[in-house]
Amino acid sequence: MLEIFVLTEHRQGQIRDITFEMLTKGRDLAEKAGADLTAVVLGKDVREHAKTLSEYAKKVLLVEDKRLENFNSEVYKKVLSDLINKHKPLLIMIGHTSFGVDLAPSLAAALKLPLASDCINIEFEGATLLITRQMYGGKVNVKATVRKVGCYIVTVRQAAFSVQKLSMNGEIIEKSSSLTEEITSKRFIKYVSPPLSGVDITAADVLVGVGRGIKDESNIPAVEELARSLGGVLACSRPIVDKGWLPNDRQVGTSGKIVKPKLYIALGISGAFQHVLGMKSSDLIIAVNKDPNAPVFNFSDYGVVEDLFKLVSPLKNKICELKGHKI
Amino acid sequence: MDVIVCVKHVPETAEAEIKIDSTGKAVEKIGLVFDINESDDYALEEAIRIKEKLGGTVTALTVGSGDADSTLRKCLARGADQAIRLTDVKFNGSDSYATAKILHSAIKGLSFDLILTGALASDDGYTMVGPILAELLGIPHATMVKNIEFSDDVVKVNRELEGGVEEIVEVKLPVALSVQTGINEPRYVSILGIKKAMRKEIKVLGLVDIDLSENDVGEAGSWIVIEKMFVPPVEKQTEFIKGTPEEVAAKIAEIIKSRGLM
Numbered sequence: 283m284l285e286i287f288v289l290t291e292h293r294q295g296q297i298r299d300i301t302f303e304m305l306t307k308g309r310d311l312a313e314k315a316g317a318d319l320t321a322v323v324l325g326k327d328v329r330e331h332a333k334t335l336s337e338y339a340k341k342v343l344l345v346e347d348k349r350l351e352n353f354n355s356e357v358y359k360k361v362l363s364d365l366i367n368k369h370k371p372l373l374i375m376i377g378h379t380s381f382g383v384d385l386a387p388s389l390a391a392a393l394k395l396p397l398a399s400d401c402i403n404i405e406f407e408g409a410t411l412l413i414t415r416q417m418y419g420g421k422v423n424v425k426a427t428v429r430k431v432g433c434y435i436v437t438v439r440q441a442a443f444s445v446q447k448l449s450m451n452g453e454i455i456e457k458s459s460s461l462t463e464e465i466t467s468k469r470f471i472k473y474v475s476p477p478l479s480g481v482d483i484t485a486a487d488v489l490v491g492v493g494r495g496i497k498d499e500s501n502i503p504a505v506e507e508l509a510r511s512l513g514g515v516l517a518c519s520r521p522i523v524d525k526g527w528l529p530n531d532r533q534v535g536t537s538g539k540i541v542k543p544k545l546y547i548a549l550g551i552s553g554a555f556q557h558v559l560g561m562k563s564s565d566l567i568i569a570v571n572k573d574p575n576a577p578v579f580n581f582s583d584y585g586v587v588e589d590l591f592k593l594v595s596p597l598k599n600k601i602c603e604l605k606g607h608k609i
Numbered sequence: 610m611d612v613i614v615c616v617k618h619v620p621e622t623a624e625a626e627i628k629i630d631s632t633g634k635a636v637e638k639i640g641l642v643f644d645i646n647e648s649d650d651y652a653l654e655e656a657i658r659i660k661e662k663l664g665g666t667v668t669a670l671t672v673g674s675g676d677a678d679s680t681l682r683k684c685l686a687r688g689a690d691q692a693i694r695l696t697d698v699k700f701n702g703s704d705s706y707a708t709a710k711i712l713h714s715a716i717k718g719l720s721f722d723l724i725l726t727g728a729l730a731s732d733d734g735y736t737m738v739g740p741i742l743a744e745l746l747g748i749p750h751a752t753m754v755k756n757i758e759f760s761d762d763v764v765k766v767n768r769e770l771e772g773g774v775e776e777i778v779e780v781k782l783p784v785a786l787s788v789q790t791g792i793n794e795p796r797y798v799s800i801l802g803i804k805k806a807m808r809k810e811i812k813v814l815g816l817v818d819i820d821l822s823e824n825d826v827g828e829a830g831s832w833i834v835i836e837k838m839f840v841p842p843v844e845k846q847t848e849f850i851k852g853t854p855e856e857v858a859a860k861i862a863e864i865i866k867s868r869g870l871m
């Protein structure tokens with residue numbers, strides 16, 4: 283029987299959402315290909331995870347070993363290679379996350395299997411694997427074919443697929459760990475959280491988010507004033523934190539915070555998915571960008587194609603006027 | 610510490626309007642400004658800082674056309690000791706697997722302790738050259754690296770995870786690290802520095818100089834072949850507000866007020 287593998291991603295006792303997203307898509311692909319959907323879970327004391335996963339998959343392959351307690355690409359590569367060589371699945375789905383990008387490329391190279399990364403859609407046309415992914419920061423999509431081999435690896439973008447639960451009542455199959463000697467080339471030490479500045483952007487009703495379009499650190503105070511005029515807080519996309527213009531807890535996106543304010547004003551943010559994922563559930567999104575094709579407009583309620591610097595001051599004045607404040 | 614840094618010459622598109630070209634498989638390059646890929650710039654800076662702190666050499670490598678020389682000159686101006694460009698028409702159409710193979714065949718004869726790459730290319734965004742290269746060289750790797758500390762024969766690195774959390778992992782040297790943006794502050798290079806770098810030699814290698822065949826590179830040696838490029842579908846129908854900045858500001862303020870947000 284053909285199989286589709288979904289690799290379970292879990293951290294600190296929690297199965298991560300991407301796993302269920304992949305299982306939902308995987309089930310759809312498995313049905314069409316006449317394959318079984320198999321969730322693969324590696325870890326230590328993860329029997330509970332296996333039970334949860336059995337609701338989503340036909341089979342759950344469970345491998346427990348104390349050396350699998352925390353994610354380690356070298357250890358995962360060894361155990362997964364053995365499972366893949368034995369089962370020869372049609373497709374192996376791994377999250378395009380910090381975990382997946384550390385594991386999938388070297389796993390693919392080691393097994394000499396083709397890998398398509400950061401996929402937002404996956405389909406089979408006969409025996410050909412067709413994938414859709416984005417390029418140029420989400421400004422264009424591409425459809426691509428993957429070299430034909432009969433066994434493929436894909437990494438799947440977060441939130442590309444929504445989750446549907448079915449009571450599959452899948453079979454849990456325990457596999458003994460194939461780890462023999464200790465793998466010493468790479469060792470997990472610990473998790474750390476960088477120090478915070480004290481502003482919680484997830485609690486704000488109004489956020490003004492700034493991106494590369496802000497150009498220079500000296501322009502930060504003007505947008506901060508705009509945010510303040512709305513009783514809101516200033517947030518930003520990754521490049522602003524990278525440059526050290528705002529502290530890291532102001533960052534909206536996959537590597538920062540997921541926010542759902544009542545109003546999100548995006549200024550000079552192009553809208554790469556890493557940022558969009560962090561703000562697209564806001565009640566009202568207004569985006570300002572010079573590029574009429576900026577991806578941020580695909581997720582906004584209102585859009586303005588304009589140089590943000592021309593708009594910031596009139597907007598602040600207008601808001602103060604409507605609020606009856608002195609300018 | 611001998612460091613190899615792999616860089617890519619890419620168009621700056623974060624703020625540029627881009628168009629799909631007549632082939633329907635690539636973007637129109639005319640009018641775009643090219644520079645070193647953003648995360649590679651941080652990797653380069655990290656390489657130079659390591660050299661300044663621990664001594665050793667920095668070698669910059671790229672796979673690209675002659676145009677990529679400006680990116681290699683930037684590496685030399687910043688402090689790289691030598692630059693190698695891998696150029697061949699047969700390399701055209703290479704995905705990151707084929708690119709990693711090309712880099713591997715050039716690197717395997719060099720002596721090094723550390724390979725640095727950027728975490729992500731801003732054009733194709735595959736996120737995989739570094740770890741594939743590591744696998745081909747038979748050395749360990751770490752991706753999404755936000756901090757690097759050396760002690761004896763290992764490096765301790767902070768890897769960026771989701772939601773502002775990091776993990777610390779220890780990896781044995783030699784190692785390939787994919788560097789995330791924000792790891793440092795890339796320095797500016799003076800005009801004089803760039804002028805000096807103009808006089809340095811850039812070594813150019815083609816397919817005949819490396820241990821690969823035609824079938825290993827380009828589309829033939831790739832995992833992924835692009836069939837078509839298209840504009841992403843719209844998820845939410847945006848209502849565009851038009852007018853002078855004052856008119857637009859008034860309309861936005863009204864919308865905000867009507868939602869009870871003032």
